[in-house]
Amino acid sequence: xxxxxxxxxxxxxxxxxxxxxxxxxxxxxxxxxxxxxxxxxxxxxxxxxxxxxxxxxxxxxxxxxxxxxxxxxxxxxxxxxxxxxxxxxxxxxxxxxxxxxxxxxxxxxxxxxxxxxxxxxxxxxxxxxxxxxxxxxxxxxxxxxxxxxxxxxxxxxxxxx
Numbered sequence: 001x002x003x004x005x006x007x008x009x010x011x012x013x014x015x016x017x018x019x020x021x022x023x024x025x026x027x028x029x030x031x032x033x034x035x036x037x038x039x040x041x042x043x044x045x046x047x048x049x050x051x052x053x054x055x056x057x058x059x060x061x062x063x064x065x066x067x068x069x070x071x072x073x074x075x076x077x078x079x080x081x082x083x084x085x086x087x088x089x090x091x092x093x094x095x096x097x098x099x100x101x102x103x104x105x106x107x108x109x110x111x112x113x114x115x116x117x118x119x120x121x122x123x124x125x126x127x128x129x130x131x132x133x134x135x136x137x138x139x140x141x142x143x144x145x146x147x148x149x150x151x152x153x154x155x156x157x158x159x160x161x
Contacts, residue, residue, distance in 0.1 A: 007120055014116025021109025028106070032092040052086045055079035 056079025062072035098106075 010116055011120050014113045014120065017109045017113030018117065019113070021106050021111075021113060024102075025106050025110065028096055028098050028102070030094045030096055032094070033087065033090055049086070052082055053079070055082055 055075060059072060059074075059076030059079045062069070063076055066072050
């Protein structure tokens, strides 16, 4: 029978590993954004940042002029979405020089911690769980009941003879 460990301790250890690995990774990554000078390319067509703002500006003007029509709200929302997508599309993420040992430590911390958390959070879903004292008592009780039933059957057979 497998002993169940202290699940809270395992959860905290997994969480600490995941946080430590993500923190170390964040220290080894450089993020650059070219949004405020480069624009971005969609379908082979280069759009400057000013052109990105046009749907948003039209949506705001339309929103104030029409007392909040659905079209104005959709145009404004589309403008905001285009601005957010432009920022994301022009962001460059680069990993700075990292030794193999550092990279392995980062990966073990992140994926080991995530694995511990996943094991504890999703353990009950597969139908496998560590037996508790109550489960073992139920198992012993059902074994006793089965033994008693077998003994009663044997006694009845002897009486019939």
